[in-house]
Amino acid sequence: MHTVARSRAFTRALSLSSLFIVGAACLPAAMAQTYPAKPVRSVAPYSPGSGPDAVMRILGERLTRNWGQQLVIDNKPGASGFIAIGDAKRAAPDGYTVLQVDNTHMALQPHVFKQLPYDPLKDFEPVAPVYFTNFFVVVAANSPWNNVGDLIKAAKAAPGGITYGSWGIGSVAHVGAAMLEAATDTKMVHVPFKDMGNVYTSVATGDIQWAFGSAATAGPMYQARKVKFLALAAPKRLPGYADVPTVGEAGGPAGFEVKTWVGLFAPVGTPKAAIEKINADVGKVLASAEVKERLATFGFEPYIGPPGELTKAIERDSRTFGEIVKRARISLD
CATH class of the missing domain: 3.40.190.150 (Bordetella uptake gene, domain 1)
Structure with missing residues (x-):
């Protein structure tokens, strides 16, 4: 008698456990169907x-x-x-x-x-x-440099004599420039700005010699012909800027990328x-x-x-x- 009762209790517990497991398994699917509810x-x-x-x-x-x-x-x-x-x-x-x-x-x-x-x-x-988004190498429209190779030659000829800007110490533009220095065995001077827009204004006026900039941030100055793009730090060219070569194509390190x-x-x-x-x-x-x-x-x-x-x-x-x-x-x- 006790054996039968225990067997029924075990069967009932097993059934409840199975229902719980099935119910829990259905929760993600149910949420996916109703999400978001607010x-x-x-x-x-x-x-x-x-x-x-x-x-x-x-x-x-x-x-x-x-x-x-x-x-x-x-x-x-x-x-x-x-x-x-x-x-x-x-x-x-x-x-x-x-x-x-x-x-x-x-x-x-x-x-x-x-x-x-x-x-x-x-x-x-x-x-x-x-x-x-990948970054362009941005220089003044009247810069004597026409490609990244020119920039690297200038940096090698005057260690610590070339300036580049960014929108702050530790920004991607700052670290990206440090990557270029490491890849080309050069040493340049970082000039941090508080405001991103001032970086490209300063490039255009010659206060600094170059900076990394995206199509969104430096594009307006490029369209106004106040700056030029020497190259794109990417594996391939960017649609809409197909005339701008990659850094590797422009005399810089092959495969160089900043994004x-x-x-x-x-x-x-x-x-x-x-x-x-x-x-x-x-x-x-x-x-x-x-x-x-x-x-x-x-x-x-x-x-x-x-x-x-x-x-x-x-x-x-x-x-x-x-x-x-x-x-x-x-x-x-």
Whole structure:
């Protein structure tokens, strides 16, 4: 009698356990079907009207339409991105907060700050790559240099006599120039600016001799014929600027590349179903001809891939940046 009772109890418990397992397995699928059920907030360290902000608003407009829920852009610029990153880090990991940042925040800053208030890999989950942009070598329109080979010859002839600008110590433009110095065995002088726009004005007037700049940041000065682009630090030429050679084609180091990528991240512990949904929907938007065309006006190229692509990009860039930062002794604290 006791044996039969125990057997029935065991069967009942096993059935309940099976129901729990099946139910739990269905949760991600159920969430994917109903997500998002309320507005999603995108926190960003960029000012309204900046390139990354403009791209996020292009994405947001289309994702809002597709989801039936609004993607709210929450701009929190300043403090090297720490304000926005800290906000996202503290947010509930429920799929309703994403963080838009770039490789400066996730791969470079860990090397230039001894104490960082976040860990790119431990505090955040990668969600979706968004876009990347490579940098041009920008000189004054009347510069005697016509290619990167000319710049390198001048730097070798006058060690410490060539100046280049960037929008701050530890910026991608600063570290990119240090990469060029390392690749060409030259030594040049870095002149940091507080305002990015002043970098290219100073190049045009000859106050500094060159700088790295993107199509979005230096393009207007290029279109006005106040500066010229010697080369693009990329593996291939950029559509829309097909007459500008790569650094390798212009007498510089072969395969030399300096770029920024932008991606979306979420607080660690965010449900996988939400991440997969955002990734898939962002990828579809970026693959559309209309959005590709809009991004091209900034010189940006869609960066489409699974969440793990961002992890690989962080690890790859971190190795590169780490070596250069150590060699050039770049520090922000």
